[in-house]
Amino acid sequence: MAEEKKKVLTGAGLRGQIAGQTSLCTVGKEGAGLTYRGYDVRDLAKNCKSFEEVAYLLWYGKLPNQAELDAYVERLKGMRDLPQALKEVLERIPADAHPMDVMRTGVSVLGTLEPELSFDQQLDVADRLLASMPAMLLYWYHFSHNGKRIDCMTDEPDLAGHFLALLHGKSPSDLHREVMNVSLTLYAEHEFNASTFTGRVCASTLSDLYSCVTGAIGSLRGPLHGGANEAAMDLIDRFQTPDEAVAELKAMMERKELIMGFGHAIYRESDPRNEVIKGYSEKLADEVGDKVIYPVSCAIEKLMWDEKKLFPNADFFHASAYRFMGIPTPLFTPIFVCSRVTGWAAHVFEQRANNRIIRPSADYIGEEQRPVPPISER
Ligand SMILES: CC(=O)SCCNC(=O)CCNC(=O)[C@H](O)C(C)(C)COP(=O)(O)OP(=O)(O)OC[C@H]1O[C@@H](n2cnc3c(N)ncnc32)[C@H](O)[C@@H]1OP(=O)(O)O
Numbered sequence: 234m235a236e237e238k239k240k241v242l243t244g245a246g247l248r249g250q251i252a253g254q255t256s257l258c259t260v261g262k263e264g265a266g267l268t269y270r271g272y273d274v275r276d277l278a279k280n281c282k283s284f285e286e287v288a289y290l291l292w293y294g295k296l297p298n299q300a301e302l303d304a305y306v307e308r309l310k311g312m313r314d315l316p317q318a319l320k321e322v323l324e325r326i327p328a329d330a331h332p333m334d335v336m337r338t339g340v341s342v343l344g345t346l347e348p349e350l351s352f353d354q355q356l357d358v359a360d361r362l363l364a365s366m367p368a369m370l371l372y373w374y375h376f377s378h379n380g381k382r383i384d385c386m387t388d389e390p391d392l393a394g395h396f397l398a399l400l401h402g403k404s405p406s407d408l409h410r411e412v413m414n415v416s417l418t419l420y421a422e423h424e425f426n427a428s429t430f431t432g433r434v435c436a437s438t439l440s441d442l443y444s445c446v447t448g449a450i451g452s453l454r455g456p457l458h459g460g461a462n463e464a465a466m467d468l469i470d471r472f473q474t475p476d477e478a479v480a481e482l483k484a485m486m487e488r489k490e491l492i493m494g495f496g497h498a499i500y501r502e503s504d505p506r507n508e509v510i511k512g513y514s515e516k517l518a519d520e521v522g523d524k525v526i527y528p529v530s531c532a533i534e535k536l537m538w539d540e541k542k543l544f545p546n547a548d549f550f551h552a553s554a555y556r557f558m559g560i561p562t563p564l565f566t567p568i569f570v571c572s573r574v575t576g577w578a579a580h581v582f583e584q585r586a587n588n589r590i591i592r593p594s595a596d597y598i599g600e601e602q603r604p605v606p607p608i609s610e611r
């Protein structure tokens with residue numbers, strides 16, 4: 234086999250292969266950019282006051298005007314609660330379960346209670362998932378940790394505030410609401426990343442939306458993908474000073490260990506989401522008077538660039554931003570789910586609109602064909 238073909242097929246993660254078409258998103262055009270339906274993600278983060286605008290853009294194809302947004306927010310508000318049967322299942326999941334497993338189970342159970350019986354219902358199912366995911370996570374969280382059955386309905390005007398209010402039991406400050414809206418916007422969509430591709434493969438079999446989302450959650454859970462925001466926090470938490478971080482990071486690099494929250498499969502120079510969330514992390518660090526986490530994060534960022542030309546991806550400064558808002562580390566990746574469900578579902582809709590089952594081929598590198606020996610001769 235030619236060397237080039239071998240490189241593409243073995244262990245190369247399909248990098249650079251075009252696996253389908255999309256009109257939802259561009260990643261890494263000119264090395265760094267990210268757009269949703271033609272809008273720069275930084276522009277969306279700055280000018281969309283609520284994440285619901287971005288969800289609407291991805292699912293309904295255009296940015297909503299004020300009347301459309303008001304109606305959409307009201308619709309989602311009415312879908313925030315959970316069925317009693319789902320609450321009962323969540324009450325049986327132990328406190329030490331991984332919250333990503335809770336999300337996967339929650340979505341799966343909702344799929345048994347409110348199944349998608351026809352693709353005509355796809356937008357209803359997607360809206361229902363988006364609206365109810367914060368409660369799925371936080372009903373379980375409060376019950377399993379404190380034995381408390383929270384009210385899953387809040388009057389918060391957006392999902393960002395709803396999430397923080399369910400977590401903390403009170404309405405968030407304006408700054409925290411803004412950060413959460415921006416964070417959900419930054420995480421919403423990212424072309425053919427591993428979890429979205431999982432969802433699209435599932436959709437291509439004409440399976441239901443709950444199955445596509447359940448599978449996608451499983452792919453996002455890993456530390457090479459969405460799980461990196463939690464892994465980055467665990468890394469940062471090991472250090473009390475920037476000097477300590479630099480010394481240990483150098484040793485880790487020598488041992489060829491992966492540094493979580495750095496590098497990217499597509500971006501080569503920078504991840505455009507980083508500068509946005511880093512700016513908010515700095516603001517929040519000032520707010521809480523942090524003198525450790527933010528400086529340690531910046532020292533790691535500088536070292537990684539100086540030594541390896543590796544830059545922080547979306548996950549790295551999300552870790553400190555979430556910590557400063559009092560969000561427990563194991564809930565970081567589930568927040569990613571609450572956002573990325575918009576991208577996943579948009580890709581499922583796109584796949585369904587022009588479907589052929591996704592079924593690539595493998596390059597066989599095993600044994601030549603041979604007879605099965607009788608069991609006495611093996
Ligand atoms: C929202 C998201 O999902 S963003 C990604 C989140 N994931 C992480 O932060 C986990 C850490 N990062 C990584 O593991 C990788 O950078 C990935 C999985 C994101 C991308 O993987 P790849 O596309 O294989 O990376 P890439 O081809 O750019 O790697 C080039 C070299 O840099 C190294 N490298 C890449 N990222 C890192 C890192 N974070 N730490 C140390 N070395 C790294 C690779 O090991 C490779 O080295 P080699 O040439 O000696 O084999």
Ligand SMILES: O=C([O-])CC(=O)C(=O)O
Nearest residue numbers: 422423425426427498547
């Ligand atoms: O695109 C990728 O490979 C990973 C990523 O950044 C994302 O899904 O947000």
